Amino acid sequence: xxxxxxxxxxxxxxxxxxxxxxxxxxxxxxxxxxxxxxxxxxxxxxxxxxxxxxxxxxxxxxxxxxxxxxxxxxxxxxxxxxxxxxxxxxxxxxxxxxxxxxxxxxxxxxxxxxxxxxxxxxxxxxxxxxxxxxxxxxxxxxxxxxxxxxxxxxxxxxxxxxxxxxxxxxxxxxxxxxxxxxxxxxx
Numbered sequence: 438x439x440x441x442x443x444x445x446x447x448x449x450x451x452x453x454x455x456x457x458x459x460x461x462x463x464x465x466x467x468x469x470x471x472x473x474x475x476x477x478x479x480x481x482x483x484x485x486x487x488x489x490x491x492x493x494x495x496x497x498x499x500x501x502x503x504x505x506x507x508x509x510x511x512x513x514x515x516x517x518x519x520x521x522x523x524x525x526x527x528x529x530x531x532x533x534x535x536x537x538x539x540x541x542x543x544x545x546x547x548x549x550x551x552x553x554x555x556x557x558x559x560x561x562x563x564x565x566x567x568x569x570x571x572x573x574x575x576x577x578x579x580x581x582x583x584x585x586x587x588x589x590x591x592x593x594x595x596x597x598x599x600x601x602x603x604x605x606x607x608x609x610x611x612x613x614x615x616x617x618x619x620x621x622x623x624x
Contacts, residue, residue: 439499441474441491449481450497454552456481457622465490479594481552485492485539500554507551507561517543517552529558539563541596551571561616568623569593570609577602 439450461477465542474491481502507524507529515535521527529551533540540561543549550562573591587599592612598621604610611620 439497441446441493442472444474444476444491444497449496449500451500452478452497455483456500456502456559459485465515471534482535484535484560494503503553504550504562507554507558509545509546509547509549509561512540512543519549519558521551522548527615530568531558531561535560536603538617541571542567542594542612543615544569544594554618565615566613568611569596571600571604571606573603574600574606574608 438446442554444450444459444462444465446459446462450457450459457478459476461589463475464472465475466472470568471493473486473493476491477486477488479486481500508522508525510518510520510528513618515533516530517533518528518530520529520624522567536543536590547563547567549564550561551558552562562600572593575588577586578587586602588602588604589597589611590600590604591597592610596617598612598617598619604619609623611623612618613620616620
């Protein structure tokens with residue numbers, strides 16, 4: 438059993454019979470020693486992110502989450518289809534709402550982790566850093582250089598992200614899927 442003080446980043450727990458993961462947390466100490474935890478939590482089934490305050494005396498059950506390797510196959514009619522690595526005949530699909538913003542970085546044959554809860558695959562996790570090819574990038578224009586220049590580039594998955602001016606079409610770049618930001622160009 439977890440208490441409100443055990444809720445740290447990355448901790449997975451059951452709330453209202455559904456699995457959640459703590460994304461951010463902070464302790465709030467009130468007068469006379471009473472402390473609460475302000476947390477941003479993510480529902481692992483629906484992908485919904487909530488802000489919630491937890492008080493002393495609240496208890497939570499730890500989740501029994503299993504992670505397995507899976508491969509992204511394709512997307513069709515607002516569904517994303519995957520197969521298990523160990524057993525390619527076992528396929529499953531998820532909605533864009535479940536996967537969330539990271540769906541724009543999925544490319545065919547990409548290896549990801551699938552989250553299994555109560556024997557059912559409920560969501561997927563992309564690697565934190567992935568490499569994608571730039572399909573469109575306007576030429577970098579010189580201008581006000583008081584700040585580093587950026588331009589919008591379109592990646593092979595269709596995602597658009599700001600990149601430095603030196604990135605060109607057909608370059609391979611590394612992306613952080615959590616922050617959705619450019620990391621570096623791959624030589």
